[in-house]
Amino acid sequence: MRTAYSVEMVRAAERELMARLPDGVLMQRAAAGLAAACADVLGRVYGRRVVLLVGSGDNGADALYAGARLARRGAGVTAVLLAPDRTHPEALAALRRAGGRTVPGADAEEPLRRADLVVDGIVGIGGTGGLRPDAAALVDVIGETRAAVVAVDLPSGVEADTGEVHGSAVRADLTVTFGAHKPGLLVDPAREYAGSVRLVDIGLAFPGEAELEALQHADVARLLPVPAAESDKYRRGVVGIAAGSSRYPGAAVLAVAGALRGGAGAVRYVGPAGDAVLARFPETLVSTGTPEQAGRVQAWVVGPGAGDDADAVAAVLGTDVPVLVDADGLRLADRDAVRARRAPTLLTPHAGEAAALLGVAREEVEGARLRAVRELAERYAATVLLKGSTTLVASPGDGPVRVNPTGTGWLATAGSGDVLSGLAGSLLAAGLDALDAGSVGAYLHGLAGRRAADGAPVGAHDVAEAVREAWRDVTD
């Protein structure tokens, strides 16, 4: 499991460790890791031009110490001091001893334009609010240079704890982060500013719960349902799909396609698109009545392409088995009925649907995904999977939010969400809890999207077909 910790927890871990170590050791560990990463980016250090952007805190000090190491290896290092009278004195002295020179912020433009590498030490986890105007002006200049950009701990200007970006922020090719990932490095929009991320271990230990968790192959492999010797189709779980309408029969077909690949022993379909489903998937158990009249299932998926069938949504919410609500179902679901449920409920909105549920603009959800997903989980007392460029899964309470690491923009294609709802619903029926079903479903779905796309556009049915390959990738 990859984890990300809040600034508060990073600070606590740092205090605990610093109390046991001589002064400056942590910063030297950070600087050594940073300098090594910069050297990797440069390829050859000797003779290269490096510009350090140095703010007034320890983030700037990390940049200065790393710059000193690069200067000793023959790089020409210029430190741009944003607050010359508040720069970390020892770090500044170290850079000067190594032969580095300094310029005030006002003279940054010329060295920046000639730089091979820019090291962003403006601000790290001590940042509050958007970048100040002098720093923001530098960000614009960096954007116009040809230099590679390495961010120290975080790209300056992004919010470490939330992934929100208010105003300008540095766009890095690489972010070298210390001690632990910060949530902002894993959640868009900030994640996009970070480029690739390298974690430098400086010895911090984290006794408490992470803010974010990202499943890895081994975690998913451990959670996937595998039939035992005595399994039969009922013991493996039956998933019911109440989806599709005469207008959108395809949503039913795609949800069933996902469900058939999710590990349940059987897929039961209820709704008006039975013929279309059977034509594509003859193994589906189709009934024409209402969800209550269908046989027993271990989990329901309701909503994809469902149009205005509020009765089906209410019927499914009234059952005592786990329920996944997607798409139209989210609009039709009564919040009190969701809150009153005893069995697990998994809601799977995209940003637009989440915005409608929260009564805010879509951009607000996209700009503050972590806040939105936690807020929805509280309001509905349900597990919520927020889809999109960063897919997040949150259960009510303070536990870690799962962030999906496998997504790809190729999944942004009509119907791929229907595949995900069938897949995650199938995992629910197979016995995974809502947080696991949502995050494992998103993980496989993302991998399947990459597999199916392989650099070219895909349709949702291609994604469904590739789920089997994704499953094998994970369990290999």
Ligand SMILES: NC(=O)C1=CN([C@@H]2O[C@H](COP(=O)(O)OP(=O)(O)OC[C@H]3O[C@@H](n4cnc5c(N)ncnc54)[C@H](O)[C@@H]3O)[C@@H](O)[C@H]2O)[C@@H](O)CC1
């Ligand atoms: N916490 C840890 O475990 C470690 C932290 N280290 C470094 O220390 C950093 C944290 O240092 P600090 O606590 O000194 O904080 P920072 O250096 O991140 O930022 C604080 C300084 O930035 C200025 N600032 C704040 N918000 C700003 C904004 N919006 N625009 C422009 N300037 C702004 C403030 O005036 C303040 O002086 C980390 O990000 C990391 O780089 C490392 O040296 C190693 C260990």
Ligand SMILES: Nc1ncnc2c1ncn2[C@@H]1O[C@H](COP(=O)(O)OP(=O)(O)O)[C@@H](O)[C@H]1O
């Ligand atoms: N930019 C993106 N990057 C990665 N995944 C994305 C992106 N945009 C959408 N997705 C994924 O594609 C799927 C689309 O689902 P959804 O929006 O419900 O579409 P539909 O209703 O057409 O099925 C979701 O799994 C979502 O996470």
Ligand SMILES: [K+]
């Ligand atoms: K930084």
